[in-house]
Amino acid sequence: DTEVTQTPKHLVMGMTNKKSLKCEQHMGHRAMYWYKQKAKKPPELMFVYSYEKLSINESVPSRFSPECPNSSLLNLHLHALQPEDSALYLCASSQDGGGVETQYFGPGTRLLVL
């Protein structure tokens, strides 16, 4: 099973709302990733967790707050977003993030901020 699942598929939120994106994998992977992808552009790395600890934060604004409650789950908490944050948010996982590994991606959450 090489499946990474993400919920919700679509999300519309106002700039004052608080919402969360969820990601789950059952491949026994210990590294999980959040990417942001704007239309017609490649994905851009936001955060990396390795063994439930944040190992990379690509200078992402604090209105995005990641959380890794256990090795199978990854959340992205959203608060006071801007319209330019509208994008496809992709989650990925890999073996343990300690070396060169293949990343497996979920289908993404398409976010629209009004």
Add this chain to the structure above:
Amino acid sequence: GEDVEQSLFLSVREGDSSVINCTYTDSSSTYLYWYKQEPGAGLQLLTYIFSNMDMKQDQRLTVLLNKKDKHLSLRIADTQTGDSAIYFCAETPFTGGGNKLTFGTGTQLKVEL
């Protein structure tokens, strides 16, 4: 920083071969990947090649790597309409503590009947 370049668009006829090219700049890259993204979907890993290899074949897919020129290509034999998608190459320089994928700009492949 690393730059990974791809041509933006490729159009082929069904049944023909498609060749998608990628040029990267980071000589420390250890793995190079090809991902496929269909409209509104996530990224599907197609294949990957280790940097000490020149070629890798996987059914209809052939990956060629010219490390001297930092050039990677993906050849799709007998291209079908279901192959229409955006194709991203990506490289992974080993950084430790979670590897970072650097994606190319993406090539939109359109397959015509």
